[in-house]
Amino acid sequence: xxxxxxxxxxxxxxxxxxxxxxxxxxxxxxxxxxxxxxxxxxxxxxxxxxxxxxxxxxxxxxxxxxxxxxxxxxxxxxxxxxxxxxxxxxxxxxxxx
Amino acid sequence: xxxxxxxxxxxxxxxxxxxxxxxxxxxxxxxxxxxxxxxxxxxxxxxxxxxxxxxxxxxxxxxxxxxxxxxxxxxxxxxxxxxxxxxxxxxxxxxxxxxxxxxxxxxxxxxxxxxxxxxxxxxxxxxxxxxxxxxxxxxxxxxxxxxxxxxxxxxxxxxxxxxxxxxxxxxxxxxxxxxxxxxxxxxxxxxxxxxxxxxxxxxxxxxxxxxxxxxxxxxxxxxxxxxxxxxxxxxxxxxxxxxxxxxxxxxxxxxxxxxxxxxxxxxxxxxxxxxxxxxxxxxxxxxxxxxxxxxxxxxxxxxxxxxxxxxxxxxxxxxxxxxxxxxxxxxxxxxxxxxxxxxxxxxx
Numbered sequence: 482x483x484x485x486x487x488x489x490x491x492x493x494x495x496x497x498x499x500x501x502x503x504x505x506x507x508x509x510x511x512x513x514x515x516x517x518x519x520x521x522x523x524x525x526x527x528x529x530x531x532x533x534x535x536x537x538x539x540x541x542x543x544x545x546x547x548x549x550x551x552x553x554x555x556x557x558x559x560x561x562x563x564x565x566x567x568x569x570x571x572x573x574x575x576x577x578x
Numbered sequence: 579x580x581x582x583x584x585x586x587x588x589x590x591x592x593x594x595x596x597x598x599x600x601x602x603x604x605x606x607x608x609x610x611x612x613x614x615x616x617x618x619x620x621x622x623x624x625x626x627x628x629x630x631x632x633x634x635x636x637x638x639x640x641x642x643x644x645x646x647x648x649x650x651x652x653x654x655x656x657x658x659x660x661x662x663x664x665x666x667x668x669x670x671x672x673x674x675x676x677x678x679x680x681x682x683x684x685x686x687x688x689x690x691x692x693x694x695x696x697x698x699x700x701x702x703x704x705x706x707x708x709x710x711x712x713x714x715x716x717x718x719x720x721x722x723x724x725x726x727x728x729x730x731x732x733x734x735x736x737x738x739x740x741x742x743x744x745x746x747x748x749x750x751x752x753x754x755x756x757x758x759x760x761x762x763x764x765x766x767x768x769x770x771x772x773x774x775x776x777x778x779x780x781x782x783x784x785x786x787x788x789x790x791x792x793x794x795x796x797x798x799x800x801x802x803x804x805x806x807x808x809x810x811x812x813x814x815x816x817x818x819x820x821x822x823x824x825x826x827x828x829x830x831x832x833x834x835x836x837x838x839x840x841x842x843x844x845x846x847x848x849x850x851x852x853x854x855x856x857x858x859x860x861x862x863x864x865x866x867x868x869x870x871x872x873x874x875x876x877x878x879x880x881x882x883x884x885x886x887x888x889x890x891x892x893x894x895x896x897x898x899x900x901x902x903x904x905x906x907x908x909x910x911x912x913x914x915x916x917x918x919x920x921x922x923x924x925x926x
Binding site: 485486487488489490493514516521524527528530531532533534535537543544545555556569570572 | 667798
């Protein structure tokens with residue numbers, strides 16, 4: 482169910498499979514939770530950074546945002562769920578074991 | 579531009595913001611000890627103290643008044659955080675998080691038990707019995723308990739250097755408690771309950787941090803903190819204050835008298851400084867790591883001693899100064915660690 486559970490749960494779900502780029506996650510969350518504007522965009526991106534620093538997700542690919550998909554000249558990160566993230570997520574929002 | 583350069587730049591920018599948040603936290607936390615100390619001499623708390631002391635003795639009066647002050651502190655912190663969440667447009671997320679009792683809100687309510695009745699009440703008791711400077715410096719010990727628990731319980735990374743820093747903080751703590759107790763034993767006047775309050779503050783905040791970390795790693799910190807204070811308000815206003823009133827203490831009589839302009843102003847000042855010190859604290863963690871966030875945050879001890887000196891002219895005794903210096907030294911060792919290793923806080 483979209484837009485019904487805490488945003489970070491959804492981010493973990495989105496990173497579950499083959500990984501996702503941060504701009505893809507941000508865009509999808511903005512759509513699902515009906516969050517508009519640059520402030521909300523940055524706030525969702527900060528959620529992603531928090532999850533990464535907590536070791537729940539990690540970046541597997543980095544590229545420069547040449548075309549301004551997200552923020553021109555800045556870095557884009559592709560994130561995937563870590564093993565630790567899988568354990569935590571299984572407890573909260575994802576069904577694994 | 580090449581990728582490596584951009585990566586270092588991004589990392590540097592993050593670390594800079596992280597330090598900025600942590601420093602804000604330290605200043606706000608240090609400031610909190612001013613309203614925290616002033617509120618004791620304001621009415622209705624002063625009168626309440628007198629009334630209870632007349633029948634139940636000084637010690638009991640202090641604890642009961644500390645309960646009411648802590649309850650008001652929790653209330654104003656919650657209000658400040660509600661305004662903050664409103665401004666950020668996060669009420670929707672708050673509802674979503676609250677509903678997730680098992681993975682999220684359970685931890686926040688559990689954290690509020692240790693943060694509120696243990697840490698904050700302990701701080702107010704220490705402020706009332708011994709003094710603001712002592713309360714501030716005693717609580718510096720909390721990262722010791724917090725980081726050991728976090729490591730044992732969910733494997734948060736702690737480096738050798740962090741352990742060294744923690745060692746210094748323990749030494750500092752012993753100086754603060756031991757020194758004060760020794761000099762007061764000599765004069766035959768041990769405010770043991772004040773020291774117990776200091777210990778409660780350190781242990782409570784350490785345990786709170788470890789428990790809250792469990793819920794916060796998958797929730798929004800702004801929202802999580804607010805829920806933690808909602809929990810604390812439930813504990814005070816629905817459980818403890820009514821219980822004390824039933825036992826016969828004049829809780830509600832004085833609670834209603836608190837709506838005086840000066841008292842309200844001081845309480846709101848306490849709510850704002852304390853609420854936002856928590857917010858900035860948590861903002862710093864993902865950017866510089868918990869160890870360093872707490873290390874810098876710990877500078878509040880220094881700020882508190884400075885502010886208390888500036889506002890009240892209290893010169894703290896040498897044991898508190900020496901112990902505080904050791905704690906700050908330990909914090910410096912923790913936060914001067916090389917930043918390269920800190921990209922993630924946990925082992926995979």
